Amino acid sequence: MTAGEAGGTQTPVRALFKEMVTVFTEERAPRLKEIARLIWREPFARRTWSEFSFLVIGAVLAVLGLSFVVVTLGVGLVLAVTFFGLGIIAAAVRGATGIGGWHRQLARNLLGEKIEDPEPFASRPGFLGWLQAALRDRTGWRSIAYLVIKFPLAVLGILTGFSMWWDAFFCLVFPMWGGNGNSPVVFGLPVAIFGSGFFSGAQTGFFHSLAIFLVGIVLFFAAPWVVRAVVYLDRRAMRVLLSPDALAARVRSLELARAQTVDTSAATLRRIERDLHDGTQAQLVALAMRLGMAKEKLEDPEHVDLDQVRRLVDDAHHGAKEAILELRDLARGIHPPALDIGLEGALSTLAARCTVPTEITLTLDHRPTPAIESIAYFCVAELLANVAQHAQASRARIICTEDSGWLRTVVRDDGRGGAQLSCLGSSSSGLAGLTDRVHAVDGRLSIVSPPDGPTVVTVDLPLHV
């Protein structure tokens, strides 16, 4: 084994150790004096008693949880040959999710453990739909797994943490309630070890009591750490089994991205309709109206006011040219024709049209899919528009590179900086929509813009969707 491999195997262990130190002390690498102070303080710390409460209440819930799982799953499996059994199993899955939620809530309130709620149960219409969704609910099955694991954890906690507290209490009061060593004690292990006559010839004596008292003190200061160790195991189990399911979270984020895409494209269509309605359509109606007027004036050849007709035709001609211009801008806004040739040509046109001198560096080995090219193009277009409007920059730069299947587009300017995504988004509604489109293909848009600049916006997009 080489040194590198050894380091590789040690790192996770060390990381785990570090994490445990952090969890246990919330302080990194405490010195000896601090450790002593910590040990002295801990039995009286609020956290210790929160954890103790968690242990006790959690144990009660654990008994309830395991009973629930065993009874419902057991009955369900026995009846599984019938339809009825499947219903009971499904109910077990749903119920376990609920009990899991109680545990999560308990951990949140008493331990400050921030485990997010899993995705809400997505039922389907009808009883069959519900049944199918419940039986396939990963969150529910993971909750069942937790309830099963929780029981031995609770037993462990009661046998170690809880009994240490009990013993500590018992040993500390032993000298006071005096000599009856035969009194039944549930977890009185130390009293059993230091049985009658230990340290002294008599049944009970000063040294016997003192020894038990000292043991009590040791237990008193050790108990918080034992409880913490058990609770730590429980925390890890919870983080794995009661947290949002990774797959469900992914599905949820994809659904969100899809919804955004649908909304954005609907908004885009609406914007195009508005532009057409207010611009080109109105222009053409006015144009037709002027030509109509001119035509009617020409119908009576005897009394033609040529000047008036010429003015009408002039206005119509002007309107026609305006309409053509508006249509061209609109068409380019939907899909820039230059993109058909490739990103480089399209971006060059953009750079040339920008009022701030802009340089382009483009090194791509593969051509991205059209959708990606389009998103990259419109991002650069919006960003350059922002540079021209707000940045007070003297020059800008576009850099397109390819890195292991990703297209990285960087737009930087030497302007005044201080740009934020939110203010970019509000000043140009376009960029907000673009951010949605970038997220929809799992891309990322990040912005670095310290006061006094420079501003660097990086857009990472997968080459292929």
Add this chain to the structure above:
Amino acid sequence: MSAPFRVVIAEDSVILRDGLVQLLVDRGFSITGAFGEAEALRRSIEQDRPDVAVIDIRMPPTFTDEGLRAALELRRHHPGLGILLFSQYIETRYAAELLADNAAGIGYLLKDRVADVSDFVEALVRVASGGTALDPEVVTQLLGASRHADSISVLSAREREVLSRMAEGRSNGAIAAQLVISEGAVEKHVANIFTKFDLPVSESDHRRVLAVLRYLDS
């Protein structure tokens, strides 16, 4: 035109608004005001009492149906005012709302119709004098959606032409001129239609529009 009709215009597109003013002034109408939104239109009508209002349906602030809302309200407060709604699209539902109880002094036209200046002016005059002017598109949509397809198919081709024009709000004289037939022939076709649809014959042009539309829409 002896006493020129007084017209108020509400249209948010400046190009179209200016064009309309130019056209109507050229045709001898008197313009009492031209506005880009409904509130100014309302105030102007209170003050100037024009004969007819040309109203764009889509106007600020929401660009949906401000013009229609304004028209319905004006209809309640100023029963004598002619209202010509003007739009890029025809929504049959809008026509139904507008014609809910009375077709007198109501018009609903596609903006394209201004290209045929004389037709447009004629429609405006009709609305200003208490008649009806419905876009052929409205009538086509109603005919297409009508549940009385079987009874419409009973009509002869000529009768169907007369029906469409009648539903647009035209008078027998105008229909006769358009189809190049005698007014007597038109009267005969109209009587046939009412008999085939089993409708009571209505005297005024706008009443029979409503009767026909009700029949088609019922």
